[in-house]
Amino acid sequence: MALNRREMIWISSGTVVWTALGSIPSFASKASDLINELTSGAKLGEGLIDLIAPEIAENGNAVPLDVSAEGAEQIMLFGEGNPEPIIATYNFGPLSPSRGVSTRVRLAQTQDVIALAKMGDSSWQIARTTVKVTIGGCGG
Amino acid sequence: MSRSGKPRVKVPKSAVVGETITIKTLIKHKMESGQRRDGDGNIVPRSIINRFVADFNGQNIIDVKLEPSISTNPYFAFDAIVPEAGEFVFTWYDDDGSVYEKKKKIKVE
Numbered sequence: 001m002a003l004n005r006r007e008m009i010w011i012s013s014g015t016v017v018w019t020a021l022g023s024i025p026s027f028a029s030k031a032s033d034l035i036n037e038l039t040s041g042a043k044l045g046e047g048l049i050d051l052i053a054p055e056i057a058e059n060g061n062a063v064p065l066d067v068s069a070e071g072a073e074q075i076m077l078f079g080e081g082n083p084e085p086i087i088a089t090y091n092f093g094p095l096s097p098s099r100g101v102s103t104r105v106r107l108a109q110t111q112d113v114i115a116l117a118k119m120g121d122s123s124w125q126i127a128r129t130t131v132k133v134t135i136g137g138c139g140g
Numbered sequence: 141m142s143r144s145g146k147p148r149v150k151v152p153k154s155a156v157v158g159e160t161i162t163i164k165t166l167i168k169h170k171m172e173s174g175q176r177r178d179g180d181g182n183i184v185p186r187s188i189i190n191r192f193v194a195d196f197n198g199q200n201i202i203d204v205k206l207e208p209s210i211s212t213n214p215y216f217a218f219d220a221i222v223p224e225a226g227e228f229v230f231t232w233y234d235d236d237g238s239v240y241e242k243k244k245k246i247k248v249e
Contacts, residue, residue, distance in 0.1 A: 062211040079209055083175055087209040093200025097160045098219045101202065104211040106173070137211075 031078045031085035035116055038076070039124050044116075049075070049127035050100070051115045060107040060137030068100020069125055072117040075099070081111030106137035144169045147242045149230055154247040155222040163194065163201075164217045167232050167240060173208035189214055191233040197226035222246060 035044075052066040067075055067090075077087040092099045107113070110132045117125040150164040167189060174186025188208055194201040194216075201220045220228075225248045232240040 082209050084208060086207050088207060089205040091200075091203040091205075093195070093202060095196050095199050095201040095221045095223070096218065097221050100218065101204070102215075102217040104215050106209045106211055 031080045031114060034078065034085060035114070035126070038116065042124050044124050044126040046126060048072075048119070048125045049115050049117050051113070051127040051129050053113050053129050053131050055130075056132045056134065057107060058134045060109070060133040060135055062104040062137070063107050063131060063133070064102065065105050065113060066100070066102045067115045067127075068098050069115075069117040069119070070099055071120045072099040072125070073120055074118040075101075076116045077105070078114040078116065079105065079107055079111055080114065081107070081109045083108065087113075107131055107133045108136045109133055145232070145234065145238055145240045147230065147232060147240050149228075149242050149244055151228055151244040151246060154249055157222070157224065157248050159222050160219050161222055161246075162217060162219055163228070164215070165192070165194070165230055165242075166213055166215045167192075168213055169232075169234070171208065171210060171212045171214060175208065187235050189232050189234055191231075192216060193231045194218070194220070195229045195231075196220060196222070197224065222248065224248060 049067065049069040054063065057063040065077060067077060069075055073092060075090045078085045079087050087105050090101050112128045112130050114126065114128045119125060146168040148166045152161050155161050169189050172184055172187040176184045178184050186208060188206060190206055192204040192206060202218055204216065206214060225246060228244045230242045
């Protein structure tokens with residue numbers, strides 16, 4: 001197939017766009033791969049986790065995250081757009097009534113924060129929320 | 141940066157038996173993520189608090205595994221049930237092997 005110059009430009013610009021897009025979902029799949037591995041593909045319920053994060057975080061170095069899930073044994077937090085997606089694992093003991101924690105986390109860029117909870121009956125719950133980050137918190 | 145490993149904990153002095161109280165904890169720590177580079181382009185090695193545990197009279201409230209995505213001076217706020225008078229023990233584990241501990245007594249009415 002003979003390509004003229006104009007067609008060639010179209011094709012190469014397309015490749016550039018795809019390469020650029022390709023670098024973003026690679027983080028996202030890292031988080032979902034981790035979640036798949038942890039849950040061994042079990043069904044993920046929704047609606048039992050309260051995940052509270054600011055809509056816009058001016059400083060990605062300290063973003064307040066508040067998560068709770070009544071009846072949860074363990075809650076894990078993930079940042080889809082961080083170089084290492086896992087943020088923290090909370091294990092709750094008998095003296096935790098609300099099964100919840102507030103903390104401050106680093107977010108490298110605008111991204112979805114995911115909470116994955118292992119409930120007392122061994123079922124799984126998931127929740128996600130998007131945080132817009134103005135200044136990334138990866139120290140770069 | 142001031143000295144690492146200085147914990148601060150806020151616990152009420154007294155509670156009613158069975159009451160749920162809120163605890164706030166903070167420890168001074170740089171939480172070096174291992175992602176940053178210094179002026180010469182070398183990666184600054186990771187150095188973080190990797191675990192935090194809160195217990196009351198030997199019973200667990202929360203046990204946290206921290207990753208480099210936790211902010212400088214890790215802060216946790218959480219609820220706890222107070223079944224009786226006793227002592228809270230908070231423990232932080234540092235990558236460098238240090239262990240920091242803080243205890244707080246509580247009375248019941």
